[in-house]
Amino acid sequence: MTRFCRTPSVVMFTGFLLVTTVAMAQRGRGPMGPGRGPMGAGRNADPVFAADRADYQFLLQHRADIRRTVTKIDNGVETLTESDKPEVAAILQEHVPAMARRVKEIDPIHLRDPLFAEVFRHATKIEMTYENTNAGVRVKETSADPYVARLIQSHAEVVSLFLKNGPAEVHKNHPLPPKP
Numbered sequence: 001m002t003r004f005c006r007t008p009s010v011v012m013f014t015g016f017l018l019v020t021t022v023a024m025a026q027r028g029r030g031p032m033g034p035g036r037g038p039m040g041a042g043r044n045a046d047p048v049f050a051a052d053r054a055d056y057q058f059l060l061q062h063r064a065d066i067r068r069t070v071t072k073i074d075n076g077v078e079t080l081t082e083s084d085k086p087e088v089a090a091i092l093q094e095h096v097p098a099m100a101r102r103v104k105e106i107d108p109i110h111l112r113d114p115l116f117a118e119v120f121r122h123a124t125k126i127e128m129t130y131e132n133t134n135a136g137v138r139v140k141e142t143s144a145d146p147y148v149a150r151l152i153q154s155h156a157e158v159v160s161l162f163l164k165n166g167p168a169e170v171h172k173n174h175p176l177p178p179k180p
């Protein structure tokens with residue numbers, strides 16, 4: 001009797017697992033995190049990741065044509081990142097909304113770097129607004145939490161280091177700011 005009662009719930013649970021797993025695999029995001037689907041889909045199979053990577057690699061390649069100022073404010077940063085090359089400005093204007101979406105939806109990237117992992121761990125406390133300028137993008141990123149504000153500032157400094165040092169800087173791990 002007990003056996004008969006249990007069977008439907010076991011079948012339903014197995015069905016639920018199957019549907020969830022297939023849905024995640026189709027999006028290229030497995031239960032182990034983005035891009036590690038049970039069907040063996042790597043991050044390369046994730047079109048959103050591939051597009052984001054193409055953009056930041058383009059920016060790194062064209063870093064000599066990009067200028068950037070970072071203004072620290074009490075609760076975060078204001079940044080202006082621009083290029084006189086319209087094709088470079090266009091990619092900047094793509095990269096920032098793509099990364100703002102990742103912060104908003106907590107869809108992390110570059111988790112290998114502890115600083116990026118920490119940014120995404122605190123993503124719900126980050127406010128990010130941006131507007132296009134004629135040559136690029138102006139960003140304001142803040143947090144009411146003083147530690148997260150410091151984290152935002154550290155990340156902004158690392159973006160500037162990406163511009164200064166290129167891919168070598170992307171391969172580095174960056175330290176977390178001290179906790180207050």
Ligand code: HEM
Nearest residue numbers: 056059060063079081099110119139155156159162163170
């Ligand atoms: C030369 C290369 C790059 C440029 C010019 C650039 C530019 C920017 C800009 C303007 C922002 C807005 C925040 C700010 O201004 O500080 C930003 C945010 C972001 N970028 Fe990039 N980026 C570059 C490379 C990368 C790379 C290599 C990654 C990761 C693999 C990355 C991931 C992110 C993420 C996750 C954010 C949102 C997090 C946050 O702003 O706190 N970027 N980037």
